[in-house]
Amino acid sequence: MTSADRIRCGWSLGTPQYVAYHDTEWGVPLHDDRALFEFLVLEGAQAGLSWSTILHKRHHYRRAFDGFDPAKVARFDPRRIARLLEDPGIVRNRLKVESAVSNARAFVRVQAEHGSFDRYVWPFVGGAPTQNAHRTPRTVAARTPGSDALSVDLRRRGFSFVGSTICYAFMQAVGMVNDHLVTCARYRALARSTTRGARSPRTAFTSQ
Numbered sequence: 001m002t003s004a005d006r007i008r009c010g011w012s013l014g015t016p017q018y019v020a021y022h023d024t025e026w027g028v029p030l031h032d033d034r035a036l037f038e039f040l041v042l043e044g045a046q047a048g049l050s051w052s053t054i055l056h057k058r059h060h061y062r063r064a065f066d067g068f069d070p071a072k073v074a075r076f077d078p079r080r081i082a083r084l085l086e087d088p089g090i091v092r093n094r095l096k097v098e099s100a101v102s103n104a105r106a107f108v109r110v111q112a113e114h115g116s117f118d119r120y121v122w123p124f125v126g127g128a129p130t131q132n133a134h135r136t137p138r139t140v141a142a143r144t145p146g147s148d149a150l151s152v153d154l155r156r157r158g159f160s161f162v163g164s165t166i167c168y169a170f171m172q173a174v175g176m177v178n179d180h181l182v183t184c185a186r187y188r189a190l191a192r193s194t195t196r197g198a199r200s201p202r203t204a205f206t207s208q
Contacts, residue, residue, distance in 0.1 A: 006185045010137065017055050027190050029129055029175035031118045036174060037107055038068040041100045043170045044161030045091045053091075060089025065100065070111070073104035099160040106158040122176065124150045130177040131191055140179050143168045 012022030030036060042061065046054045054061075064087050066072040076084075084090065084097050091097075107117055114120040122128075124146055134140050147168035154162040172179050180187035 007183055008186070009181050009184045014052065018052065021055060023186065026173055027129075027175050027178050027180055027186060030173075031122075033111065033117045034068050034070070036117050036121065037070045037073075037104065038062075039170055039173050040103060040107070040159075040162075041065065041068065043166050043173065044099055044103070045093075045096050046169070047096070047161060047163075047166060049091065057090055060087070064090050070104045070107040070117075073101055074108050076101045076104075096161060103159050103161070106154075110157060121150070125171070125176045129175050129190070132177060132179050134179060134181050135183065137181070141168065144177075146177075147171055 006023075008019070008022055012018050012026075030039070038061075042054050042058065045061070062068060064084055081097055081101060085092050085094060110117050110120050130146070132140075143164040147164045150171070151162050151164040151167045154167070168177075171177050175190070178187060178190050180190065182188075
C-alpha cells in the first residue's frame with residue numbers, strides 16, 4: 001500500500017504538511033524533553049487559531065526560541081521578548097510570548113524536581129499511552145479527567161496557557177493517548193508498538 005492509499009484520520013487530509021504530521025508525529029510516544037517543551041509552547045500558541053497556522057510557523061518558532069531549549073528560553077529577558085513581539089514569523093501575541101518564557105522557567109523547575117519533564121508528565125497516563133478506540137471523530141474528547149488533572153497541576157506549578165483542552169491536545173500530539181480512529185492505519189501501528197513495549201525517543205518533526 002502506498003502512502004497515498006493509506007486510510008487516515010479525516011482531519012489530516014488538508015495539506016501535504018498535515019499528512020506528514022499525521023503520519024510521522026501525531027500520537028507517537030515522545031520522551032525527549034526539548035520536543036515536549038516545543039509542543040507545550042506550540043499548543044499554547046495555537047489557542048484560538050488553527051493547527052495549520054502553527055505548523056506553517058513552526059520552523060520560525062524554532063529559530064525564535066533557540067531550538068526550544070527550555071534552559072535558554074528561561075533566560076529570555078524583556079529586551080528579547082520585545083524582539084519576539086516584532087517577529088512576523090511567530091504569533092505576536094504578548095500573552096502567548098510571555099507565557100512561553102515563563103513556562104520555560106517552570107519547565108526547568110520541573111526538570112530539577114523530577115529529573116526530566118518526561119518523568120513528570122507520563123505518570124498522568126500511568127506511564128504508557130492510553131489506547132482509545134474511536135470509530136468516529138464525534139467521540140474523540142476535547143478534554144478528559146487526565147487532562148484536567150494535568151492542567152490543574154501545571155497551573156499550580158506556575159504554567160499558563162495550559163487549560164484542560166490545550167493539555168489534551170498536547171497529550172494527543174506527544175502520544176500519551178492514541179486518538180487515531182481505529183480505521184486509520186496509524187492507529188494499528190501505534191497500538192502494536194505499545195504492545196511491544198516500545199519507548200520511542202523521537203524528536204520533533206523536522207519538515208518545514
